[in-house]
Amino acid sequence: MSIRLEEVHKAFGRKEVLRGFTIEIHEGETVSIIGGSGVGKSVALKHIVGLLRPDRGEVWVDGENVGRMPQQELYKLRRNVGYVFQFAALFDSMTIGENVGMGLRRIPEMSRASIAERVAECLRLVDLEGFEERMPAEISGGQRKRVGFARAIATEPKYLLYDEPTTGLDPVTTAVIDELIMRMRRELGVTGVVITHDMNSAFRVSDRVALLHEGRVRFQGTPTEMRAADDRIVRGFIEGRPELMGAAP
Amino acid sequence: MRASVVAPIQGLGSAVLSAVASVGTAGHLGVGALRALRKGDMWGPHILAQMARIGVHSLPIALFIATFTGIVLALQASYTFTGAIPLYFVGTLVGKTMVLELGPVLTGLALSGRVGANIAAELGTMRVTEQVDALETLAYDPIAYLVVPRVLAGAIMFPMVVLMANAVGIVAGWLTSLWLLDMSSPEFLKGLRLFFRSWDVWFSVIKSVTFGLTVTSVGCFFGLHTTGGAEGVGRSTTHSVVASSMIILVLDAFLAAVLL
Ligand SMILES: Nc1ncnc2c1ncn2[C@@H]1O[C@H](COP(=O)(O)OP(=O)(O)O)[C@@H](O)[C@H]1O
Numbered sequence: 001m002s003i004r005l006e007e008v009h010k011a012f013g014r015k016e017v018l019r020g021f022t023i024e025i026h027e028g029e030t031v032s033i034i035g036g037s038g039v040g041k042s043v044a045l046k047h048i049v050g051l052l053r054p055d056r057g058e059v060w061v062d063g064e065n066v067g068r069m070p071q072q073e074l075y076k077l078r079r080n081v082g083y084v085f086q087f088a089a090l091f092d093s094m095t096i097g098e099n100v101g102m103g104l105r106r107i108p109e110m111s112r113a114s115i116a117e118r119v120a121e122c123l124r125l126v127d128l129e130g131f132e133e134r135m136p137a138e139i140s141g142g143q144r145k146r147v148g149f150a151r152a153i154a155t156e157p158k159y160l161l162y163d164e165p166t167t168g169l170d171p172v173t174t175a176v177i178d179e180l181i182m183r184m185r186r187e188l189g190v191t192g193v194v195i196t197h198d199m200n201s202a203f204r205v206s207d208r209v210a211l212l213h214e215g216r217v218r219f220q221g222t223p224t225e226m227r228a229a230d231d232r233i234v235r236g237f238i239e240g241r242p243e244l245m246g247a248a249p
Numbered sequence: 250m251r252a253s254v255v256a257p258i259q260g261l262g263s264a265v266l267s268a269v270a271s272v273g274t275a276g277h278l279g280v281g282a283l284r285a286l287r288k289g290d291m292w293g294p295h296i297l298a299q300m301a302r303i304g305v306h307s308l309p310i311a312l313f314i315a316t317f318t319g320i321v322l323a324l325q326a327s328y329t330f331t332g333a334i335p336l337y338f339v340g341t342l343v344g345k346t347m348v349l350e351l352g353p354v355l356t357g358l359a360l361s362g363r364v365g366a367n368i369a370a371e372l373g374t375m376r377v378t379e380q381v382d383a384l385e386t387l388a389y390d391p392i393a394y395l396v397v398p399r400v401l402a403g404a405i406m407f408p409m410v411v412l413m414a415n416a417v418g419i420v421a422g423w424l425t426s427l428w429l430l431d432m433s434s435p436e437f438l439k440g441l442r443l444f445f446r447s448w449d450v451w452f453s454v455i456k457s458v459t460f461g462l463t464v465t466s467v468g469c470f471f472g473l474h475t476t477g478g479a480e481g482v483g484r485s486t487t488h489s490v491v492a493s494s495m496i497i498l499v500l501d502a503f504l505a506a507v508l509l
């Protein structure tokens with residue numbers, strides 16, 4: 001019941017994004033992946049649900065080889081995985097309620113009434129009670145993100161993947177989302193992978209933090225270990241000092 | 250020196266390779282769509298909405314084109330025939346040309362802009378905003394959910410739109426003959442019936458089914474393979490219109506050679 005990426009390589013055309021990315025996330029654990037923008041954090045996350053397949057290397061989820069799995073079996077696996085997209089990725093032709101209910105409608109045992117009930121419950125959880133009939137275009141960016149969160153947790157998945165769940169949110173909403181991520185782990189035992197820019201968020205919500213740099217995990221450890229690390233890239237990232245990372249300004 | 254020789258060959262080589270690659274991906278999409286036909290629970294609920302969108306909303310432009318085509322066909326036929334050939338052949342020419350060629354082809358070309366571009370833009374936007382990825386993570390097969398209802402609706406609705414366009418074009422030609430060419434209705438109808446075969450209508454239907462499949466599947470293909478944000482969506486839309494127009498014209502010649 002864990003997630004494991006082994007020596008994953010992924011290139012788009014000539015651009016090598018992942019170059020031997022290896023990470024393991026144990027059951028019930030929440031791990032944050034941090035790194036500059038465009039380093040391939042989203043690409044790494046998409047490998048876990050088979051939205052992207054590795055050029056080389058292996059991706060294991062629940063003891064199954066996701067990288068080689070036939071498409072039809074991927075759909076089964078994905079029922080156990082919730083994915084919170086960076087820009088929410090709400091279906092703009094549907095109401096908020098329909099968006100949140102999308103995954104539930106794939107479950108044959110769920111009746112209309114029980115779907116409506118669960119949708120209301122998930123919206124309440126993200127503080128958007130009664131938003132069912134609104135359209136995605138009518139709500140703010142922060143609200144859209146929370147709807148994306150509600151949609152991902154609606155089917156009570158064992159795994160939750162969060163792609164920058166708090167980026168662009170105000171501090172209060174950020175705290176609300178962080179609290180939700182921690183609750184998912186604490187109360188439902190969800191295994192989580194959080195991609196973030198925000199060091200405070202990363203240290204608050206995760207058991208371990210991994211820094212993605214030049215296609216590989218540069219450093220991983222508990223928040224305490226990471227704060228104490230003397231690796232210059234880690235220091236540069238935590239302290240926001242590009243000169244340490246040897247980056248061109 | 251050598252570079253100037255090698256570069257164009259390399260360019261041609263990579264163009265051929267990428268063309269082969271896109272035929273490959275298109276074939277993949279086709280096979281996926283056939284497989285996805287089984288998942289009726291996914292595309293079934295959307296087929297009516299797509300039929301309305303593709304069929305009903307396309308009627309105004311299709312009938313507008315057909316009306317003016319019918320008028321022009323009648324005028325040009327009479328201009329060509331006067332003195333040499335009995336004028337009732339105007340009816341023959343309007344009928345045959347509308348049904349065999351201009352009804353299906355002009356409608357097909359117009360709808361590659363109206364319907365194909367619309368599909369490419371819609372699915373392209375869904376792709377770049379990760380809505381297609383979101384569908385996948387919620388265990389919806391995007392081929393069954395997005396592609397199948399659009400392509401099926403195209404195959405069903407294009408023939409209907411084309412048959413209506415044929416009829417409207419012929420009526421426009423007839424009225425033109427009455428009002429502008431001093432022909433009588435019996436004369437026009439005599440010409441219309443003269444070489445009429447029911448096969449002509451079937452040919453029109455077969456053509457419009459293939460054009461409907463082409464326009465919608467090309468739109469889906471370019472839409473789903475969009476990369477690079479809003480600019481990419483614009484690119485997909487243009488490519489989709491150009492590609493489906495070209496395929497329509499080639500298919501048109503091919504079907505005439507094979508079926509007539
Ligand atoms: N489907 C794709 N096709 C081509 N290039 C891609 C694709 N997805 C991501 N990339 C590229 O991979 C790099 C890493 O992207 P991403 O994982 O989104 O970065 P981030 O770490 O900010 O999430 C970027 O340069 C991006 O342009």
Ligand SMILES: [Mg+2]
Pocket residue numbers: 041042043086163
């Ligand atoms: Mg990203």
